[in-house]
Amino acid sequence: MHNLPFFAACAEDGKLNLVSTKTFEVVGEYDHFMKKAWSIHILDRKLAIGYDEGSMVIQIGQETPLFSFTKGKLILCKNSAFFTSNLKAVLTKNLKDFESIKPEQKEIGSTDLFPKDLQHSPNGQYFFVTDGTEYAIHKAQTGKQTTFGNCDGIVWSPQNNLCVMDGNHKVKIVSPSGEEINSLELDFYVEKIFGGDLLGVVGLDFVVFYDYDSLDYMGKVIDQITDIKWPIKQDMLVVGTPDGFYLLEYEGAEEEDEEDEEEESEGTFRVVEEVEDRFTSGLWVDQVFFFLKESSKLCLMSAGGPMTIGSLPYKSSIIGYLKNQNLFYLMDDKGVIFTFAFSHKLIKTIAKANAMIEEENDEGLTKAINSFKSLNSKDYDFLSKILSANSKQALAFKTAKDNQIKFNIALSEKMLTEAQQICEEMDDPMKWKRLGDEALLAGRFIIAKRAFLKGEDLNSLLMLGSSMGDGQLVEYVARKALKFQHFSVSFCAFWILRDLENCHKTLINSKRYY
Amino acid sequence: MTRFGEAGVFAKTYIPSKIGDTFTDWKKYLDDSNRKILHQRLANPMEHFSQFPELEDLIKCGKVVNTWLAELNIPAYAFSVFQGKPIDSKNNQKQ
Numbered sequence: 389m390h391n392l393p394f395f396a397a398c399a400e401d402g403k404l405n406l407v408s409t410k411t412f413e414v415v416g417e418y419d420h421f422m423k424k425a426w427s428i429h430i431l432d433r434k435l436a437i438g439y440d441e442g443s444m445v446i447q448i449g450q451e452t453p454l455f456s457f458t459k460g461k462l463i464l465c466k467n468s469a470f471f472t473s474n475l476k477a478v479l480t481k482n483l484k485d486f487e488s489i490k491p492e493q494k495e496i497g498s499t500d501l502f503p504k505d506l507q508h509s510p511n512g513q514y515f516f517v518t519d520g521t522e523y524a525i526h527k528a529q530t531g532k533q534t535t536f537g538n539c540d541g542i543v544w545s546p547q548n549n550l551c552v553m554d555g556n557h558k559v560k561i562v563s564p565s566g567e568e569i570n571s572l573e574l575d576f577y578v579e580k581i582f583g584g585d586l587l588g589v590v591g592l593d594f595v596v597f598y599d600y601d602s603l604d605y606m607g608k609v610i611d612q613i614t615d616i617k618w619p620i621k622q623d624m625l626v627v628g629t630p631d632g633f634y635l636l637e638y639e640g641a642e643e644e645d646e647e648d649e650e651e652e653s654e655g656t657f658r659v660v661e662e663v664e665d666r667f668t669s670g671l672w673v674d675q676v677f678f679f680l681k682e683s684s685k686l687c688l689m690s691a692g693g694p695m696t697i698g699s700l701p702y703k704s705s706i707i708g709y710l711k712n713q714n715l716f717y718l719m720d721d722k723g724v725i726f727t728f729a730f731s732h733k734l735i736k737t738i739a740k741a742n743a744m745i746e747e748e749n750d751e752g753l754t755k756a757i758n759s760f761k762s763l764n765s766k767d768y769d770f771l772s773k774i775l776s777a778n779s780k781q782a783l784a785f786k787t788a789k790d791n792q793i794k795f796n797i798a799l800s801e802k803m804l805t806e807a808q809q810i811c812e813e814m815d816d817p818m819k820w821k822r823l824g825d826e827a828l829l830a831g832r833f834i835i836a837k838r839a840f841l842k843g844e845d846l847n848s849l850l851m852l853g854s855s856m857g858d859g860q861l862v863e864y865v866a867r868k869a870l871k872f873q874h875f876s877v878s879f880c881a882f883w884i885l886r887d888l889e890n891c892h893k894t895l896i897n898s899k900r901y902y
Numbered sequence: 903m904t905r906f907g908e909a910g911v912f913a914k915t916y917i918p919s920k921i922g923d924t925f926t927d928w929k930k931y932l933d934d935s936n937r938k939i940l941h942q943r944l945a946n947p948m949e950h951f952s953q954f955p956e957l958e959d960l961i962k963c964g965k966v967v968n969t970w971l972a973e974l975n976i977p978a979y980a981f982s983v984f985q986g987k988p989i990d991s992k993n994n995q996k997q
């Protein structure tokens with residue numbers, strides 16, 4: 389089969405066989421119960437079979453290549469061959485967001501397995517591949533296989549050891565050279581395991597966390613778990629569920645207290661944020677969690693909830709983030725790699741700001757924002773968005789550099805004098821009108837008058853002038869309206885002024901323009 | 903759409919001296935836009951005093967009333983006095 393280490397065969401027995409081209413063993417046997425099969429055709433990864441009683445198209449595997457990324461090194465697995473690329477060597481000058489890049493690729497070997505997962509060890513020296521029943525460890529530099537074994541699930545521990553799920557009741561800790569270090573028997577059915585700061589063992593509707601060295605019980609979260617993401621050395625984690633995800637804070641190991649185990653375990657993790665949106669791909673950069681929504685929006689978790697930072701043109705997943713390039717690397721479902729620029733300084737600032745908002749430390753927050761002077765104006769605007777989402781409007785106003793954003797904040801916060809200043813700078817009639825409406829609502833008539841005059845909002849001016857008994861203003865409106873051919877306004881204004889001659893004149897004049 | 907009709911009624915109600923002007927303008931407009939029949943049907947009351955016996959009085963009255971009103975120059979807040987309510991002190995200051 390095209391690109392895949394299989395060939396497919398069908399025959400009059402109505403069965404479809406997939407045979408490995410390496411070992412010549414039958415790896416898959418399928419019966420679709422449509423009697424005799426007569427024809428077969430392949431296109432990319434789609435297989436079409438014509439049976440007596442109908443035809444069928446099957447998609448085999450996913451088109452997204454498997455990848456793992458660590459310390460600037462990317463390993464791609466295409467059809468059981470490994471390729472490495474050094475993303476640090478990518479020329480990032482004049483790189484546009486979402487522009488596809490083609491890093492140099494070097495083939496470093498292949499595997500006998502049909503890979504379903506691929507992951508670097510935390511120190512980047514090794515990587516594993518697994519097909520769901522077996523695993524193999526390779527050296528990241530040379531691609532050489534060092535060891536292999538059976539597993540139902542496998543993850544790395546931060547100490548660069550392997551946690552191997554063996555059957556559904558046992559987890560082993562194995563060194564990369566193959567020695568078994570420790571093992572853990574579990575009295576529940578293990579669905580999956582996750583790595584990270586603590587070993588997460590997922591049961592049907594809960595996850596139990598264990599320490600890697602001692603395999604001590606560390607805590608438990610009760611929910612259906614689909615994904616767990618740990619940042620490096622932070623007491624935070626993200627737990628994905630079918631309905632959304634939680635941001636949890638890990639409050640240290642639980643003291644052994646056998647009486648109240650249930651209650652204690654729930655106290656170990658504190659829910660910081662709950663998001664009702666699933667993520668398809670997630671990544672921690674420092675203390676900030678970035679994720680892709682199903683709608684292909686790249687978001688980050690700020691203290692006020694998710695904030696969208698960019699909309700991706702294709703369905704993608706996050707490869708990683710390189711701090712000194714200030715770039716996110718992403719891959720779409722066709723395997724094309726592209727980048728998205730996001731300043732690392734900004735991430736650091738956001739992390740600090742998040743922490744300060746969490747502590748409700750306003751002084752610290754101001755300091756954190758002010759300590760980063762060399763951000764570009766776009767970044768300031770983004771910070772301002774986060775701040776305003778956390779109802780720190782005054783600070784958000786100070787942080788923002790863009791007049792448009794400043795104006796919106798000022799208006800929403802009824803900081804009318806500030807808004808007026810911005811209007812004077814920008815002199816946009818639409819803005820003047822909005823300012824006028826807000827000023828009117830707030831009862832600031834002088835600002836309202838100035839804004840309507842500037843924005844030439846004659847209807848509002850007429851209303852304002854007539855209610856305030858400002859004859860001069862009404863006369864101004866009347867003349868202006870006549871000039872702009874707003875005859876009804878003009879008539880109304882003259883009428884209020886009891887200027888009958890002009891009222892009459894307005895009516896006569898109306899003919900020329902209707 | 904023109905507003906000569908409205909202008910005519912307005913003039914008759916408030917400034918009868920303008921009735922003649924309204925019709926002159928209206929007729930000129932109809933003439934310019936080639937609407938001969940309408941033009942012929944429209945009679946300027948000022949040229950047909952006999953058909954509008956009250957018109958002369960109306961114009962006189964209008965002049966008198968308008969001069970009188972202009973001389974009076976009643977401020978808006980006087981309305982509350984007219985209604986028998988005391989004058990709002992705030993409004994008074996503004997005036």
